[in-house]
Each structure stands twice: as structure tokens, then as C-alpha cells.
Amino acid sequence: MPVMRPLIHPSIEDITVEGILHALSDPVRAAIYAELAISSGATCSNFLKISDRDIPKSTLSQHFRALREAGLIRSERQGVEMRNTTRCAEIEQRFPGLLPAIMTAHQVQAADRMRVAKRRQKAAAG
Amino acid sequence: MPVMRPLIHPSIEDITVEGILHALSDPVRAAIYAELAISSGATCSNFLKISDRDIPKSTLSQHFRALREAGLIRSERQGVEMRNTTRCAEIEQRFPGLLPAIMTAHQVQAADRMRVAKRRQKAAAG
DNA sequence: TTCCATAGTTCATATGTTGCGAACTATGGT
DNA sequence: ACCATAGTTCGCAACATATGAACTATGGAA
Numbered sequence: 001m002p003v004m005r006p007l008i009h010p011s012i013e014d015i016t017v018e019g020i021l022h023a024l025s026d027p028v029r030a031a032i033y034a035e036l037a038i039s040s041g042a043t044c045s046n047f048l049k050i051s052d053r054d055i056p057k058s059t060l061s062q063h064f065r066a067l068r069e070a071g072l073i074r075s076e077r078q079g080v081e082m083r084n085t086t087r088c089a090e091i092e093q094r095f096p097g098l099l100p101a102i103m104t105a106h107q108v109q110a111a112d113r114m115r116v117a118k119r120r121q122k123a124a125a126g
Numbered sequence: 127m128p129v130m131r132p133l134i135h136p137s138i139e140d141i142t143v144e145g146i147l148h149a150l151s152d153p154v155r156a157a158i159y160a161e162l163a164i165s166s167g168a169t170c171s172n173f174l175k176i177s178d179r180d181i182p183k184s185t186l187s188q189h190f191r192a193l194r195e196a197g198l199i200r201s202e203r204q205g206v207e208m209r210n211t212t213r214c215a216e217i218e219q220r221f222p223g224l225l226p227a228i229m230t231a232h233q234v235q236a237a238d239r240m241r242v243a244k245r246r247q248k249a250a251a252g
Numbered sequence: 253t254t255c256c257a258t259a260g261t262t263c264a265t266a267t268g269t270t271g272c273g274a275a276c277t278a279t280g281g282t
Numbered sequence: 283a284c285c286a287t288a289g290t291t292c293g294c295a296a297c298a299t300a301t302g303a304a305c306t307a308t309g310g311a312a
Contacts, residue, residue: 004261004306013238017231021151025144044260056301061261080259080308095234101227105143108221130277130290170289182272187290206279206288
């Protein structure tokens, strides 16, 4: 009877900048990470409900794995579901300012997109 | 007689965080970018001489292209060679603090690696 | 205890991306 | 006209990613 392989969490000194950048260069993973940064402990299906995206759960599972193995989040089973928390405190210690800068940049971009969308909306109406 | 397609430089508002993170998540591209941040105007083959790496020039060309199309560098032909400069001032305006944070993190990591290597060297000698 | 529902993982595979050698374009000098 | 230097493009192999189907894991209900 096959068992599921254990979750891999790299130790803080094995976390690389390349790994972090690659993990957060995907919009879905960036959104997951942002969500976790606000409401810690969110689960996979939880994220699906919150975001309006429609992502297959196998894909979502892989994204959580990518974040976990890049060292960005910690996942632990709690009953039937998987609680995920960011490892931002640890990472802030090793790479000060990196995560805040990335999250801020993502926010700037989201705000920009919002402005463009509103401008288009107005243009279409007027 | 076929011509070479023109270089693509995205306008500042088309530059995305995802694109920047992805471009700099590759160690070779991060090294190129770091080099350009110090000695502006460096060329492809210039980089090969400076770094001790041995990268095929076709690969290097693709890396420069990736950086260019992510909006991180500007390339222009100057005689027989291609001068590359970072677009850090523009990007700093759009995403304040992002590039400095990434470059600092890369430096932290390089310093860490140096310490580990020295420790190993000492252990082998003693 | 057996069965079921919910939550997530794994596997196979189709599709996308990247690395690199060979052949090409581009430019300046001889 | 030719050559050298600098870089680009092409084609293909190797690697990565997305996803449906089948699985594991856990807690509760019958």
C-alpha cells in the first residue's frame, strides 16, 4: 500500500533568491502568496473560493508545492485540510527587504491595471 | 535576402513584475544584469571575458534577449558590437525599491556562498 | 467497521520553454 | 571582394508545466 511522500520544506540557508524569484514570477503563485500574507493559514480550496480564478486542483496543488519547495510557505496537515503559512519572517532575516519590495511592486502593478480598466470602461460608456 | 528582426524594447508601462522576476530568476541573467549595473555599456563577449563562466554565445544571446524583452536592459548596436545598458532608472520610477532589493539579496547570497566555501577550505586544510 | 464526503496528491501525457551547435546576418577593416 | 569579429536565428533535444484521471488521507455518519 503506497504512502504519500512527505512535504519538503528547505531549511532557511538552502533558500535561494533564484528560487524565490522564480516561484513568485508566476501570477497564480504570486496571488497565493499575497493571499497568505494577509490571511495566514489559508488552504488550497479556500484560495479557489476567494480568488475568482478557476484553476484545476491538481494545478493548484503543484503551485503550492512550488512555493513550499522554494521555501516561501510552510504547509501542515490539520485534519482533512492543509494549512499554509508564509515563512516571511525567516526570509526577511536572510534577505531583508526582498519580499516587501516584490509585494509592493505587485500592488503597484495591480493598481495600474485597475486604472487602465476604469479608463477603458469610461471610454466605452462615453 | 532576409534581414534580422529589430530589437524589441517594451515601453515602461508594459514592463511587468512577473517578467522582471522571471528574467532575474536565472543565475546567468542575474549575473549579466549585475555586471551591467556596475559597468554600463558592457557587451556580450565582454561579459564572457569578465565572468569565468563558459557559456555558448547563442545561449548568451538568448539571455540578453530575455533581459531586453523583460524591459530590464536596452541594447543598441555600436559598430560591430552591441552596447547594453540597464533601464534601472525607469524601473525604479515604476517599481520603487524592487531592483535594489533583488540585487542586495543576490549579494547576500553570494557572500553566504563565499563564507561556506572558505569554511570548507579551512576544514580540508586543517 | 464500512462507507462516504472533502481535501489534497500523484501520475501520465500533451504542450511549452530553454540550451546549444550550425548556419546565418551585420559591420568595419584590409 | 574578402576576412575577422560580434551577435542572431534555426532546429532539435532536453527539461518544465498544466491538467484530467486515479489515487491517498482524514473525519464523520450509518
